[in-house]
Amino acid sequence: MWLRNCWQVIAFAREIGQTPLARTVCGEAIVLFRTQSGKAAALADRCPHRFAPLSLGRVNGEQIQCGYHGMCFDAEGQCLRVPGQDTVPRQAKVQSYPLVERHSFAWIWLGDAALADPAKIPDVHWCDHPAWAVSDGYHHFGANYQLVNDNLLDLSHESFVHEDTIGNEAVAEAPFTVNLDGDRVRMHRDMYDMEAPPFYKRTTGFTGRIDRWHTNTFSPPGLHIIENGSMPAGTTDRSAALERKVLNFITPETPTTTHYFWAIVRQFRIDDRELTDYIRDGITKTFDQDKAVLEAQQRIIGSDPDRAVFPVSIRVDAAPIQGRKLLAAMIAREAGSPAPARG
Ligand code: FES
Ligand SMILES: [Fe+2]
Structure with missing residues (x-):
C-alpha cells in the first residue's frame, strides 16, 4: 500500500x-x-x-x-x-x-x-531561497493519498471545483499531454485565449484574456511540482509571463487520511507581503474545496469497499492512471515482487 x-x-x-x-x-x-x-x-x-x-x-x-x-x-x-x-x-x-x-x-x-x-531528497530549494517568495500551508484530508494524487494529476477539475478561484470552463476543454519519464509522470496543458479566472486576475494583474499553461511533474509517492504560467493572450515574448510553482507534498497518514503540505513560490513582486498573504488565503480556500470533494469521495468508497472502485474512465484520467501504475510498480519493486505491467 x-x-x-x-x-x-x-x-x-x-x-x-x-x-x-x-x-x-x-x-x-x-x-x-x-x-x-x-x-x-x-x-x-x-x-x-x-x-x-x-x-x-x-x-x-x-x-x-x-x-x-x-x-x-x-x-x-x-x-x-x-x-x-x-x-x-x-x-x-x-x-x-x-x-x-x-x-x-x-x-x-x-x-x-x-x-x-x-x-x-527532492530539490525544492525555492522554498527557502531569498529570490523566491513563499506562501505555504497544510491541509489534513480525510481521504486516501491516492485520491489526492489523482486530484493533482487531473487539473481539469479546476473548471468545476474551483470556478470561483483558479479555474473556469476553459481548463477542462483544453488538450493535454501525459508522459512517463523514468520514475516520473508529467502532465502538461496549454490553454490559449481564455478568460482569466478570478485568482489569476488578482495575482497577476492580467485582467483581459490570457494564454496559460500548467505542467505537473509527479514523483511517487506524493510529490507534485506544478509549474504554472500566464501572460496576456497572443503575447509572443515569453518573458512577459508571470510564473509560479505550486509544490504539493502528499504524505499518507492512514489508509483513509492524508497530510497535505503545500507551498506556492514565485519570483515576481517578492516583497509584496499582501500578495503573499492573498495567495496563501486563496490557495487555502481552493484546497478546502478539494478537501470537501475528496472526503465525500472517500466516504462513498469506504461505505462499499468490495465494489470495483472506478468502473468508468474518461480522457482526463490518463495522468492519474499513469501515476497509479507507476506508484504500484515502485511499491512492487520495493517489495521485491514482479512489477505490474506499465501501460
Ligand atoms: S517509562 Fe514510559 S511507560 Fe513507563
Ligand atoms: Fe484542486
Whole structure:
C-alpha cells in the first residue's frame, strides 16, 4: 500500500520544537522533537516500558523523557536513564527514523535506514531561497493519498471545483499531454485565449484574456511540482509571463487520511507581503474545496469497499492512471515482487 524507501515530508521544519509533536505517517505513530542543541529527531511514539506515547513526555536537554515513569531516551532512541535504578535494561530502545531538515521541511525515511541517502531528497530549494517568495500551508484530508494524487494529476477539475478561484470552463476543454519519464509522470496543458479566472486576475494583474499553461511533474509517492504560467493572450515574448510553482507534498497518514503540505513560490513582486498573504488565503480556500470533494469521495468508497472502485474512465484520467501504475510498480519493486505491467 505504501512506498517506504523514500523521503517524505512529515512536517514543516518550523513545527519541530522542544514540545514533542505526535504525527502518524503510513500508519506509524511518530514523535518529533528538537533537542536543546537544535537537533531534530524522530522516534516511534511508544515507550518500550508500558507503551505510553513519548509525545506526552518532555524534552530534557538532549533527551526525551517519557511522561509516565520517566525513562529517558536520546535522539537515536537509546535509553540512557531509568528513574529509581542504576542500570538500563538492554531492550530499552525506541526505533529511530532518519530525519533531515531541508528547504524548510522535515523529511522522514520510514524504510531501510541503510538506504536513507540525503542526496535523494527532492530539490525544492525555492522554498527557502531569498529570490523566491513563499506562501505555504497544510491541509489534513480525510481521504486516501491516492485520491489526492489523482486530484493533482487531473487539473481539469479546476473548471468545476474551483470556478470561483483558479479555474473556469476553459481548463477542462483544453488538450493535454501525459508522459512517463523514468520514475516520473508529467502532465502538461496549454490553454490559449481564455478568460482569466478570478485568482489569476488578482495575482497577476492580467485582467483581459490570457494564454496559460500548467505542467505537473509527479514523483511517487506524493510529490507534485506544478509549474504554472500566464501572460496576456497572443503575447509572443515569453518573458512577459508571470510564473509560479505550486509544490504539493502528499504524505499518507492512514489508509483513509492524508497530510497535505503545500507551498506556492514565485519570483515576481517578492516583497509584496499582501500578495503573499492573498495567495496563501486563496490557495487555502481552493484546497478546502478539494478537501470537501475528496472526503465525500472517500466516504462513498469506504461505505462499499468490495465494489470495483472506478468502473468508468474518461480522457482526463490518463495522468492519474499513469501515476497509479507507476506508484504500484515502485511499491512492487520495493517489495521485491514482479512489477505490474506499465501501460
Ligand atoms: S511507560 Fe514510559 S517509562 Fe513507563
Ligand atoms: Fe484542486
